[in-house]
């Protein structure tokens with residue numbers, strides 16, 4: 001095959017697999033965010049070409065974390081101001097990586113703005129309202145929802161109900177109100193999606209095919225103090 005025939009999806013898969021090798025936790029998070037954004041885009045009836053771009057951007061939204069040092073990335077406990085800035089730089093680093101390829105330039109902007117907030121208090125550019133692309137607003141919502149419902153080195157995940165309340169409380173400040181309205185109108189469907197995407201993400205570590213034990217030891221080593229999964233009654237909670 002000539003290099004000119006390499007499919008963009010193959011390039012994206014290669015980059016996502018690189019992220020998995022560096023940071024399996026972020027890889028799993030990104031997988032779930034991609035599933036969530038796809039579902040939200042579908043609920044919004046976005047055309048197929050936009051849904052496809054959004055899905056890829058969601059898989060790559062935290063790719064800039066490859067440029068953040070492991071001690072900062074895996075720190076258990078509060079970050080210093082300098083460490084916060086280092087961590088926040090991932091959205092611009094991700095933009096700079098993806099913007100190298102002209103066919104990914106649009107996605108690069110979605111990634112750059114996935115930590116902007118509806119009220120203009122986000123980063124890196126302090127955009128507000130509809131000056132933030134709809135794609136970035138969708139990723140921001142899916143990103144926060146997944147972060148709240150996932151374990152972190154310093155805390156157990158929140159319940160599904162708690163996370164939805166948080167999303168509702170911050171509609172119009174942190175989150176796009178229209179995106180939140182659509183998400184909350186399909187709560188039961190969302191809960192099942194969150195559960196299944198969690199399981200699927202754990203099975204997709206292509207960087208470790210044939211070296212599963214390495215992935216396991218790495219995850220343990222880099223997450224000193226990581227809390228074990230809480231006994232989960234998650235799916236049996238009321239929707």
Ligand SMILES: [Fe+2]
Pocket residue numbers: 061062090114115
């Ligand atoms: Fe991020």
Ligand SMILES: [Fe+2]
Pocket residue numbers: 029033061062143
């Ligand atoms: Fe994220």
